[in-house]
Amino acid sequence: MDIVLLAKAAVMGIVEGLTEFLPISSTGHLILAGSLLGFDDAKAKVFDIAIQTGAIFAVILVYWQKIHSTVVALPRQAKARRLALNVLIGFLPAVVLGLLFGKVIKEHLFTPVVVATTFIIGGFIILWAEKRPPGSVRIENVDDMTPWDALKVGLVQCFAMIPGTSRSGSTIIGGMLLGLSRQAATDFSFFLAIPTLIGAGAYSLYKERALLSVADIPLFAVGLLFSFLSAWLCVRWLLRYISTHTFVPFAYYRIVFGIVVLATAWTGVVVWAE
Template structure:
């Protein structure tokens, strides 16, 4: 594998790290960058290329674990309780996170092969970008002006399940997991920051699960030649995700979702113009 291919892995990792936690669709950006410029599937099979995209998402997820390490330690009951006053009916529970994962988890298992084979394309991403943007605008428009849920510890099982239902939309590439779940959280009465925090925490187990399934199904495609490509992508996604998570969490309560929705619509228009002309 030459330096050009490693550069492609670096670029895809950066794109993933910068976009995974913004509601703009990291998968959509990777598909667009790869399909229209990098063409990584010219030297990797389709299944290995898709597995690579899952792996660099895993790099971003590990960055989430670092940022929320105290919260995950608390959820797993490993000691080191959070140094903050409990608000509301009690602390966020691991079982509430699991409830939020159930709807998309079931659909993801049932339709994983179909999604991998038929939905990873520029055309489907354009659809997801636009429809996801509409949902985000609706969330800002119809969500409560003064949300009652201001911390993770105020989230109930009903909130978790509602957000989980909306997360199902993110199985469509381009829709954006964070865009869907933050919108669902805002519509359910959470502040934008709390919805974002819960979104990132839910992303960890679901992406670990997706990675494990993908690795198991495509293990035969991993070779020593492809290994540097995976390592470079993973590291770059991890580093840039650390940067983007902290920046996004400081920003989201202030600017909310509409600016990201406008970006998605403009991006979809530019890509459609380039791709179809």
């Protein structure tokens, strides 16, 4: 296996892990990083989706106590069953809309200019969400969510099908706009990511299996490993961060980064691959 290609896989894994659970769009960053690295062919697109599984293992590790206690309590505790049902309900809209529109979106919207534009729009939405009056919070804890709350967050998650929008940004900021506290929205976003990203990775690998071979195992293994390690560090940091901070810095990051990408694309300073 080409050492340069493995190095690119490591970089892409780090980008995935650091951006998957922040409201700044991992898909958008992977598209931009892949464009800069020349790692943007059909196999690279499968790789980008598959390595999300590494980031999910990090979430499972960080939330293991909550996940384990919920699973064990399913037969006898209504609260545990409600949380499991809510995750299932929140997951379903992405499955349906992904199967219906996923191919069209990948063919027409996975471009740097689209990513940069949605970066900017998403930044302003975060600023708007953070200006909510204090009394707008209805749900402080993820265990207090209703199935209707879960469905609404699941529908909002579907906006993340547009690259640059951010799955975590859609669910966290969308959840906050729907009345969830910052902590509850973040926790539910992480729980919802587990079936969503594992399902997307497995489906992508199965659908594009003809592109892959045994020789690709080292490439994917490196991406998964670095995705896991960087996501583990990022999730632990984010959970501490949100206890005392808002998402406003991420909003400004999105806006500035999006403007830089558009400016470099229009001036020709950087030739972004389409």
